[in-house]
Amino acid sequence: MYDLIIIGGGPAGITAGIYAARQGLKTALITKEFGGQLAKKAVDVENYPGFEKISGQDLIKKFESHLRKQDIEIIKKEVGKIEKKGKGFLLTAGNDKYQAKAVIVSSGADPRPLEVPGEKEFIGKGVSYCSICDGPVFREKTVAVIGGGNAGFETAMFLSNYVPKIYILEYGSEVEAHKAVQESAENTGKIEIITNASLKEIKGDKMVNSIVYEDLKTKKTKTLEVKGVFVEIGTQPATAFVKELVDFNERDEIKVEPETCETRTPGLFAAGDLNIGKYKQIITACGEGAKAALAAYEYIKKNAK
């Protein structure tokens, strides 16, 4: 029986792990992999204090190395279920079961899918949710990025290192990326922005060869020949395994007490991108991981002896 189990190896979970170990809690951190969204970030992080410019991959390596210096058990698995058991919790990960007095869920968010015909069929055959993982494969090919927010533009900027031409398709009448991000992307000279574009289908044979979209202004259907489609339309909380024990808001984010990150189930905390917190950033995820670990420590001291 652990005092505390933390789920997730992103900024929230890692920070929670460091704090929990320093409070002397017998802690396990269970994660599919380290890094979360940060590991897949295509351009440098420039807003985490202490590092004026650092790649997401390097920052997360530093986080992980800090965590590994603590007295904490690290288990590389995917948690499939959390149940209430007596005063504590029972977690299932693969064929294994783990028990803890308190749990912090910090499983972050997954890319939001497009849900158009062809998307599922061509995953790994031209459809990608991670430019840093897959970008180099599209060397010298024309690609499309779906989504005109910061993530879409950053993805296009990263892809411009490899490909000659990138379409950015934005559903709205204007792109949402910050001006500075837009300018850097446009300076590459390789990007064509198409607004009022509603993606209808991804087509191909063995691999993607085109996309079909509706021009929402003219109502005409158009086709673009592309070999890659990078999906950047936001994220959705990764919370399926905990849904019986928490309440959600209309965006499927877990409702928590802002001061402690505690959910409606006493002893179950939710920190980072998966909760109702408005600003989803590395530093806010770290802050919530710290809060949740300290609150879990107090909970364990008071309730779970």
Ligand SMILES: Cc1cc2nc3c(=O)[nH]c(=O)nc-3n(C[C@H](O)[C@H](O)[C@H](O)COP(=O)(O)OP(=O)(O)OC[C@H]3O[C@@H](n4cnc5c(N)ncnc54)[C@H](O)[C@@H]3O)c2cc1C
């Ligand atoms: C493209 C992009 C660019 C960004 N750029 C910036 C930036 O420049 N600056 C900034 O401050 N923020 C940025 N962000 C936001 C930042 O990355 C997130 O706010 C932050 O990563 C959230 O951390 P988290 O720990 O809550 O979740 P995540 O980073 O999503 O980590 C979740 C972790 O949980 C694990 N996990 C998920 N499900 C399970 C399960 N069932 N069992 C076990 N483990 C599981 C995952 O493997 C992962 O390790 C960016 C995000 C994106 C998508």
